[in-house]
Amino acid sequence: RKEVEQDPGPFNVPEGATVAFNCTYSNSASQSFFWYRQDCRKEPKLLMSVYSSGNEDGRFTAQLNRASQYISLLIRDSKLSDSATYLCVVSAISSGSARQLTFGSGTQLTVLP
Amino acid sequence: GAVVSQHPSWVICKSGTSVKIECRSLDFQATTMFWYRQFPKQSLMLMATSNEGSKATYEQGVEKDKFLINHASLTLSTLTVTSAHPEDSSFYICSAGEPGTGAYNEQFFGPGTRLTVL
Numbered sequence: 001r002k003e004v005e006q007d008p009g010p011f012n013v014p015e016g017a018t019v020a021f022n023c024t025y026s027n028s029a030s031q032s033f034f035w036y037r038q039d040c041r042k043e044p045k046l047l048m049s050v051y052s053s054g055n056e057d058g059r060f061t062a063q064l065n066r067a068s069q070y071i072s073l074l075i076r077d078s079k080l081s082d083s084a085t086y087l088c089v090v091s092a093i094s095s096g097s098a099r100q101l102t103f104g105s106g107t108q109l110t111v112l113p
Numbered sequence: 114g115a116v117v118s119q120h121p122s123w124v125i126c127k128s129g130t131s132v133k134i135e136c137r138s139l140d141f142q143a144t145t146m147f148w149y150r151q152f153p154k155q156s157l158m159l160m161a162t163s164n165e166g167s168k169a170t171y172e173q174g175v176e177k178d179k180f181l182i183n184h185a186s187l188t189l190s191t192l193t194v195t196s197a198h199p200e201d202s203s204f205y206i207c208s209a210g211e212p213g214t215g216a217y218n219e220q221f222f223g224p225g226t227r228l229t230v231l
Binding site: 032041042043044045046049087099100101102103104105106 | 147149155156157158159162204206208210217218219220222223224225227
């Protein structure tokens with residue numbers, strides 16, 4: 001079983017649509033959670049951190065359910081520029097004090113005009 | 114946010130040669146850097162954790178003698194792919210975290226190096 005599992009998609013949605021991505025993680029010792037965005041042939045960039053209380057950043061809302069080990073990302077009013085691969089990422093302390101990120105395989109989103 | 118650079122951004126080499134990739138933190142010091150590899154349509158897979166002044170920690174299945182890591186200073190880590198083969202062709206990305214071990218300290222990624230081995 002993968003440590004971080006995501007639906008690979010692809011999700012093809014029209015502009016203005018609302019789309020939701022889900023993610024589950026297996027390591028109950030995971031301490032912090034993120035959504036990253038990766039454009040084709042580029043490095044991943046942090047989209048938002050995910051807190052236990054849930055958090056919102058403009059059109060993006062992230063939720064975390066520690067009991068179910070489940071993370072979600074909701075994108076409202078999709079824009080063409082939202083087209084990318086969205087990576088669910090969890091973090092735990094590795095050996096020593098280094099904080100290690102574990103990436104999901106990503107969910108591909110294409111927003112259509 | 115902080116800036117991490119990588120050099121070169123792409124490289125094409127013949128099978129059997131060695132390739133060195135540099136990762137630099139430009140405006141902060143990083144005692145720990147991470148090296149990832151990403152194959153097409155797959156996610157980032159952690160290869161190793163690079164520790165300044167000590168040996169790197171390799172993930173299971175990653176050959177330490179093939180992927181040599183040197184973290185000689187607080188701003189530079191290098192990954193050398195020795196005797197490269199076509200199956201080593203991939204996108205190699207490094208990252209460095211904000212100093213400290215806060216749970217939500219951000220990790221900053223380099224722009225990646227695309228390696229093609231002929």
